[in-house]
Amino acid sequence: MIQHGQNEAGYIPSSVLSQKIKKYNDACVELIPLLRQITNMHEINTETTFRESCKEMSKHVEPTIVHVRSGASEQSKHVRNHIVQAIEHLEGDYKFTKLDVEELKASEQIRGTELGKKLKAAGRNNTNLVVDMIKKIIYNGIDGHN
Numbered sequence: 021m022i023q024h025g026q027n028e029a030g031y032i033p034s035s036v037l038s039q040k041i042k043k044y045n046d047a048c049v050e051l052i053p054l055l056r057q058i059t060n061m062h063e064i065n066t067e068t069t070f071r072e073s074c075k076e077m078s079k080h081v082e083p084t085i086v087h088v089r090s091g092a093s094e095q096s097k098h099v100r101n102h103i104v105q106a107i108e109h110l111e112g113d114y115k116f117t118k119l120d121v122e123e124l125k126a127s128e129q130i131r132g133t134e135l136g137k138k139l140k141a142a143g144r145n146n147t148n149l150v151v152d153m154i155k156k157i158i159y160n161g162i163d164g165h166n
Contacts, residue, residue, distance in 0.1 A: 064077050088107070104118060125146075135149065
């Protein structure tokens with residue numbers, strides 16, 4: 021347990037602290053049901069290790085996107101490929117999946133999907149369609165997202 025002495029910054033007398041905690045708990049009685057109703061709220065158990073709480077929280081957080089672009093030069097493309105390879109080989113709890121936009125667009129067009137037809141008709145003016153395509157892939161299977 022963390023202990024603060026009366027002369028330390030951040031010290032709050034226990035009588036004041038207990039009043040603040042009661043006020044918070046009283047407000048939560050109405051606030052939590054409201055948040056459940058109007059938001060995509062998730063409660064996270066923090067009465068465990070920090071690592072476990074973070075893992076639980078990560079299940080509910082939006083996916084992280086790393087968008088790596090390159091210029092037209094061969095040097096720029098080489099640097100981009102190096103960055104993408106480094107990301108793909110990261111170790112730890114967090115992994116990234118490569119989504120090659122050009123491959124995905126070509127696949128949609130080859131399969132003749134509705135999106136593929138729109139991409140072909142739009143030509144190079146297809147930014148919003150590409151964003152929609154990537155959103156569908158990223159959020160596939162995540163509750164509450166289309």
